[in-house]
Amino acid sequence: MIKLTNISKRYGEGEQAVHAVRNINLDVAAGQIMGVIGESGAGKSTLIRCVNMLERPTEGCVLVDGQDLTLLNNSELPTARRNIGMIFQHFNLLSSRTVFANIALPLELAGMNKAAIKQRVNELLELVGLSHRAEAYPNALSGGQKQRVAIARALAPNPKVLLCDEATSALDPQTTQSILTLLKDINRQLGLTILLITHEMHVVKTICDRVAIISDGELIEQGDVAWFFANAKTELARRFISSTINLDIPEEYQQRLVAEPLAGALPLVRLGFSGETVDSPLISILSRELNVDVSILSADMEYAGGVKFGFMLAELDGVPAQTQAALAYLRDHKIQVEVLGYVRRHG
Numbered sequence: 001m002i003k004l005t006n007i008s009k010r011y012g013e014g015e016q017a018v019h020a021v022r023n024i025n026l027d028v029a030a031g032q033i034m035g036v037i038g039e040s041g042a043g044k045s046t047l048i049r050c051v052n053m054l055e056r057p058t059e060g061c062v063l064v065d066g067q068d069l070t071l072l073n074n075s076e077l078p079t080a081r082r083n084i085g086m087i088f089q090h091f092n093l094l095s096s097r098t099v100f101a102n103i104a105l106p107l108e109l110a111g112m113n114k115a116a117i118k119q120r121v122n123e124l125l126e127l128v129g130l131s132h133r134a135e136a137y138p139n140a141l142s143g144g145q146k147q148r149v150a151i152a153r154a155l156a157p158n159p160k161v162l163l164c165d166e167a168t169s170a171l172d173p174q175t176t177q178s179i180l181t182l183l184k185d186i187n188r189q190l191g192l193t194i195l196l197i198t199h200e201m202h203v204v205k206t207i208c209d210r211v212a213i214i215s216d217g218e219l220i221e222q223g224d225v226a227w228f229f230a231n232a233k234t235e236l237a238r239r240f241i242s243s244t245i246n247l248d249i250p251e252e253y254q255q256r257l258v259a260e261p262l263a264g265a266l267p268l269v270r271l272g273f274s275g276e277t278v279d280s281p282l283i284s285i286l287s288r289e290l291n292v293d294v295s296i297l298s299a300d301m302e303y304a305g306g307v308k309f310g311f312m313l314a315e316l317d318g319v320p321a322q323t324q325a326a327l328a329y330l331r332d333h334k335i336q337v338e339v340l341g342y343v344r345r346h347g
């Protein structure tokens with residue numbers, strides 16, 4: 001549905017030039033939710049604004065629903081943009097218009113008659129759960145309600161694509177969750193393709209099917225969300241992932257942790273479960289069949305992209321040969337195993 005080929009965007013010329021986006025290739029299939037994540041200044045806003053030509057790329061080609069937008073002139077763009085809705089971090093509502101009139105605006109601009117506008121706006125108000133606030137002005141709404149109005153306005157012309165530019169960054173965690181749930185519902189109900197940019201891995205984990213990571217204007221890694229959590233290679237990706245997972249080694253264990261397998265010290269392992277992990281009761285098999293007791297220190301298991309994944313910190317207690325057999329068994333079952341060290345017993 002969206003296909004970006006060799007997109008670059010340069011601001012300015014010569015030595016002053018800023019290469020905000022460099023040579024980016026990205027495909028978003030119809031009906032998919034794709035998240036682009038990166039740190040501040042990485043080029044996320046520039047990239048998403050290139051998709052609807054709010055910024056014209058310096059190079060490359062932008063196909064949306066088969067149409068190359070870079071070939072259109074400024075008078076042809078407004079019609080093509082009806083296929084592409086967009087929402088923003090700060091909502092961008094018109095404060096002098098009511099909720100109803102904000103949502104009606106793109107329909108008025110498209111020349112729709114009053115009765116049809118009324119029907120469509122009422123449908124949209126219902127979709128975003130704001131029928132009771134139709135006559136309110138934006139100033140009287142909460143941040144979450146404002147974003148709901150912005151979503152309704154973006155959906156008014158029945159676009160095939162929705163672009164979300166840090167759409168939840170100005171919202172508290174609970175409101176963020178409700179907006180993400182709404183976006184996912186809309187994606188399912190309407191088959192809408194969504195491209196979002198964010199600096200929060202939580203957003204990606206909650207609603208995206210695929211994720212791409214951008215650093216210094218370049219896409220450095222991309223993949224299905226569940227795969228990405230378990231397999232991402234770049235340090236930046238791993239940093240984003242650990243920001244959503246709390247697996248610190250408790251202080252008391254840190255003090256007893258040594259690098260070498262001293263006699264009597266037990267291996268402390270970090271187990272990574274991914275979409276590839278074989279779904280069987282591994283922990284009970286270790287204790288029942290391999291005689292290794294597993295003491296779980298902490299675990300953070302998640303469900304994202306339709307797949308269970310997560311991490312666990314555990315101590316393995318058994319004689320060395322059995323512990324080795326247990327580690328091999330886990331690896332055979334596609335669990336990532338990392339021995340973090342060996343924990344000396346008390347005393």
Ligand SMILES: Nc1ncnc2c1ncn2[C@@H]1O[C@H](COP(=O)(O)OP(=O)(O)OP(=O)(O)O)[C@@H](O)[C@H]1O
Nearest residue numbers: 011018020038039040041042043044045046047199
């Ligand atoms: N209109 C502009 N003129 C010149 N430089 C720009 C312009 N817009 C963005 N840049 C520069 O391009 C780079 C990428 O900016 P961009 O806003 O796309 O990053 P971002 O990842 O969205 O950052 P943030 O999360 O902080 O919004 C930055 O170095 C920025 O200073």
